[in-house]
Amino acid sequence: MPAGVDKTSAAAGISSVDASAHLERLKQEVRGGNSSRPAAARAETPRDARSDAEARWSVAVDRPIVRRPGIRGTLVYPVKRVLRKLMSWYVGPFAAEQRSFNAALLRLTDQLSSENDGLRAALAHELEDRRSGHDELQAGLEGRIESEAAARESQTAELEAALNERRRLLAEIEERMLRLERRRQESGPATVAVQPGANAIPDYFAFESRMRGDTAEIRERQRAYVGDFRDSGPVLDLGCGKGEFVALLVEAGVKVRGVDADADMVAYARGEGLEVEQGDALATLESLEDGSLGGVFAAQLLEHLPPPALVRLLELAAAKLRPGGVLVAETINPLSPLALRNYFADLTHAQPLVPETLELLARQAGFTTVEKRFLNEPEERLTVPADPVLAANVSRLNELLFAPLDYAIVARR
Known part of the structure; x- marks a missing residue:
């Protein structure tokens, strides 16, 4: 082109x-x-x-x-x-x-x-604002629900604690009323204990009911010892109190009788149909023939005795038990700070007993084997953290601050 x-x-x-x-x-x-x-x-x-x-x-x-x-x-x-x-x-x-x-x-x-x-x-x-508002509303509702739930739990715990306290007081009142009804039928001194300070508290029955707990609580704590006496009758319960352990052995089919220095305790136990008499622990042991017992039980008694009486009771228990017989003696654990509070609350206590001391005294009294058992750990404890170093320290603090409240020696001839 x-x-x-x-x-x-x-x-x-x-x-x-x-x-x-x-x-x-x-x-x-x-x-x-x-x-x-x-x-x-x-x-x-x-x-x-x-x-x-x-x-x-x-x-x-x-x-x-x-x-x-x-x-x-x-x-x-x-x-x-x-x-x-x-x-x-x-x-x-x-x-x-x-x-x-x-x-x-x-x-x-x-x-x-x-x-x-x-x-x-x-x-x-708008959607972002709605989502943000929804998240804030949900977080607010969840926080409110959690706060309300925590408040309800706290109120429930307070109500349960108040209810338990009312139940305990009711049980204490019932026991004290029964004591008064049964004591009218008895005559004699309020206590026959010979150790100094035995009558330091005017109404020891009421004191025990308030400080130690009612009969049902004590029975449950002492149930752990029943197995030690199944084949060890006859058994003598020294300082038997209201007869809680005597009743447990009766239920287990073990021949048993109890002795206590407090007249109100004896009256209450007899009202339960138990074989219990008022008497001093040392005098009762001295009145028995050597080798006539299969077992001796003493719960929360040894801390009431001055050293000479304590040593004498261990020697008499060893003498009155037949070969193979068993002595179970429970006392307050002085290694527990919480237990020491209970010890000093009772004006009739003579001295706390370190476990190693009581074990040594039992061996010197003639028992061939002595076992130590620690019982009744507190429910409250420090929470152990995940960090291993802190965990070891917290565990050690738990051992020191929240040690078992009681211990017992199980000594055999």
């Missing part, structure tokens, strides 16, 4: 397509696109569709005419030029209006897209 023709065509804005093809393309663009595009190409994102519309919005009729090779192309080329000039006056205004429409449509699309983005951002912000 001559260079002059190309330049003239480009300057004149003449299209290279024929009129029918140009009109068909315009119709398809007005309808909304090319239906022959594959499905994969039609599945566009909004951003892709906007970019495609931006590229196609300008509809023009002044495209360059392509001259085909050969005689046919030479003959058709002038005809196309003439036809384009003839059609331009008709198609040009239509294309201009289409471009204006396309531009307006793009502006509307941009506006709608912007508003849509704003609505999306506002919705996201």
Whole structure:
């Protein structure tokens, strides 16, 4: 093609397509696109569709005419030029209006897209606020529920403690009333204990009920010793109190009797149908034949005795037991700070007994084997942390501060 023709065509804005093809393309663009595009190409994102519309919005009729090779192309080329000039006056205004429409449509699309983005951002912000408010509300409700639950648990614990205290007081009152009813039928001194300070407390029965616990509690604590006497009858319970251990051995089918210096204790135990008599522990042992007992039990008695009486009681117990007989003597554990409180609360106590001291005295009294048992650990203890160094120290503190409240020696002939 001559260079002059190309330049003239480009300057004149003449299209290279024929009129029918140009009109068909315009119709398809007005309808909304090319239906022959594959499905994969039609599945566009909004951003892709906007970019495609931006590229196609300008509809023009002044495209360059392509001259085909050969005689046919030479003959058709002038005809196309003439036809384009003839059609331009008709198609040009239509294309201009289409471009204006396309531009307006793009502006509307941009506006709608912007508003849509704003609505999306506002919705996201609203959702975030709702989530934040929901989380705060949930956290507040959970905290309130936990606080309310903790308060209810605390109130429940206080009520249970108050109820247990009322039950204990009721049991104490019942025991003291029974003591008064049964004591009227008895006559004699309030106590026959010979050790100094034995009558330091005017009403020792009431003192024991308050400080040591009721009959049911003591019975449960002493139940652990029943197995030591199953084949050791007859058994003598020294300082038997209200007869708790005597009743346990009777239930186990073991022959047993008790002795206590306090007249109220004896009256109460006899009212339970138990074989109990008032008497001094040493005098009672001295009155028995040697080797006549299978077992001797003394719970919370030895700490009441001064050293000479304590040594004498151990010697008499060893003498009155037959070979293989057993002595079980329970006393307060002075290695426990909590137990020392109980020791000093009782004005009739003579001295605390360190476990090793009592064990040595028992061996010197004639017992061949002596076993120490620690009992009645406190319920409260320090929580052991996970750190191994701190855990070792806390465990040691638990051993020192919350040691068992009592211990017993189990000595055999």
